[in-house]
Amino acid sequence: MRTDEGAELALADDIVGQARALSARLLVGLPDRWRHTIAVAERARELTGAVNPADCEILCAAAWLHDVGYAPLIVDTGFHPLDGARYLDGEGWPSRLCGLVAHHSGALFVARTLDLGDQMAAYPDERSPVTDALAYADQTVGFRGEPLPIEERMADMLRRHGSGSANATAHRFRAPYLLAAAHRVQQRLTLAT
Structure with a gap:
């Protein structure tokens, strides 16, 4: 992982704008993925009340960048979260x-x-209000950017990927995690009002 503090500080000046611009450039040939990304970023902005104010920018930047690993230019393993993280790290x-x-x-x-x-262990898995809000934003927006209840989004994902997919295999472990994250976000939003 890159630890060049100067590079990280330069990005911090307008990290959300830079994230949006990079995502737009990388996802230009994937219109459905781009619509999904825009909607996830909008949803993340709506969820900033569920995170510490100091974390709002990182949440919104992550929402813009969460699916860049689908960009043909950067596909390596074929697993978009890892491919996206590797690209951004580089x-x-x-x-x-x-x-x-x-x-x-x-x-x-x-x-x-x-x-x-x-390979995923190379990247920190913080399990925080930010990860909860990012998951909630991603899992309440459909593949083409339409709002969906989380249960419908998971069902749609299983239909699209198929019953023999890695997503389907992991679903019995992943679904409870996603539902719990959604519950925590809803609780935090209630407490924030």
Whole structure:
């Protein structure tokens, strides 16, 4: 992982704007993925009340970047959370942001079924209000950017990926994690009002 403090500080000046611009550039040929990303970023902005004010920017930046690993330019393993994190790490993005992308929406559960768990360990898995809010934002927006209840989003994911997919194999572990994250976000939002 890159530890060049100067590179990370330069990114911090407008990390959300830079994240949006990079995502737009990388996902230009994937219109459905781009619509999903825009909607996830909008949802994340709505959820900033569920995180510490100091974490709002990192949440919004991670929302813009969470699916960049789908970009054909950067696909390596074929597992988009890991590919996205590796790309961002190589470009000097903050290690925390790389970890949020790598582990978004309980990705480690799926990575383990693909024998990529050891590679995911290179990125921090913080399990925090930020990871909860990012998962909630991602899992309440459909593939084409439409709002969906989390249960419908998970059912849609299983339909799209198929019953023999790594997503389906990991679902019995991942679904409870995602539902618990959603519950925690809803509780935090209630307490914030």
